[in-house]
Amino acid sequence: MSMKDMKDAQKMDMAGMQACIEACSACEQACTVCADGMMDMPRCASMCASTADVCNTMMRMMMRPAGYDMAAMMSMLETTIAMCKACAAECMMHADMREECRMCAQACMECQKACEAMLMSMKSMKSMSMS
Amino acid sequence: MSMKDMKDAQKMDMAGMQACIEACSACEQACTVCADGMMDMPRCASMCASTADVCNTMMRMMMRPAGYDMAAMMSMLETTIAMCKACAAECMMHADMREECRMCAQACMECQKACEAMLMSMKSMKSMSMS
């Protein structure tokens, strides 16, 4: 792997990280709003509350470079992807009836996408550093 | 699988869940204390801060049965295991010099163990429900 490739990978990574942080922050906010004032949809409220916590923890982990542990970080990305996927599926069921649910599903799907891109970027960096 | 076995599995699960919640709570507290007042060990402080957040999120997810999603829950258990493992390894390096680090490493290892037991219990429940 050339020096140029390595620098490109790091650059892409920083951009992906920033996108991921912003998507997590937006998703935490949309989920907190969505979980509030819910009537007759306890599963949606419960999932949104957990997704908000998961996204906040994911965001904070990315903002603490001094303690990066690749295994923990990649596992947390997988958790955020799984949680956002489940929450988006739940919120989509009543997106027509409640604006907060529609916006929350949207934020979850964007967060899932940003985390998937970040995870792919980390996996390719890992395989490059091993080769 | 007999009804008795199924009930035993559920009983074990609740006990494992409770042990896991308590271990996560204790680990969040030990990590928050450990991250504080750190000198010359930025990696330890950073990891402890993230472990505290991971454990708090794990604990809250377990306390929200209305929104349980098995895939997200199992992934979060794996994340907590990975994070506690990394944090315990880091804290053990200076457990001799600082009491907070020794206690934090201990809490991390106990939390890791409780989460591993919980994950194993969930996996066996999942395979039973499929068979």
Added chain:
Amino acid sequence: MSMKDMKDAQKMDMAGMQACIEACSACEQACTVCADGMMDMPRCASMCASTADVCNTMMRMMMRPAGYDMAAMMSMLETTIAMCKACAAECMMHADMREECRMCAQACMECQKACEAMLMSMKSMKSMSMS
């Protein structure tokens, strides 16, 4: 003020702090459980979610002695008292109908009491250090 009095005050403070940390942790857990699976009581769920966050932040602040700021700490104690008081009042309204609400109201009242004792202890320490 004698040396003995000063040591007694500090001792009381540590005991009060520990009681406060435990009450905050218990209150966060009771509120998280109470907020989950709620039907037709959106105000209760919303308040419980905020009380859980307030108690977690209060607990963490007390666990970070390296950065103690008396004004911020006393203000946060007042906030925790106000939030627990409001949440207990709300949960008490349906404590008869739902066990989670009864337990949450109880945890809120105990947390309020522990924070009031801590605040009083800090106020008397402050006035002693000024005299």
Added chain:
Amino acid sequence: MSMKDMKDAQKMDMAGMQACIEACSACEQACTVCADGMMDMPRCASMCASTADVCNTMMRMMMRPAGYDMAAMMSMLETTIAMCKACAAECMMHADMREECRMCAQACMECQKACEAMLMSMKSMKSMSMS
């Protein structure tokens, strides 16, 4: 108080609330970054960790209208103001030496200002509703 005044007050409130939410979110992020990788400044790291938690809790409370309690909300605004003020003062001491501290102090001062404006707006709404 005329209907027009009341609508103006509510409009100002929503704008202030939105500014406050954004300032809290930015402040949580700047504080999390600032607390990370700290060397020889344990007081700064500790305060930043608490300010991040305080701002996150403040932000979430504002996003949960279903459970608004005016006393708790105003007290939490006062806490956020006190915490941001203390954290900004600490970070300003070494803003020349570390870019993260300079940015964190800036975010704290902006968050303090947004919360002060919000608190003033709530106080005037409260006095209007009483007159």
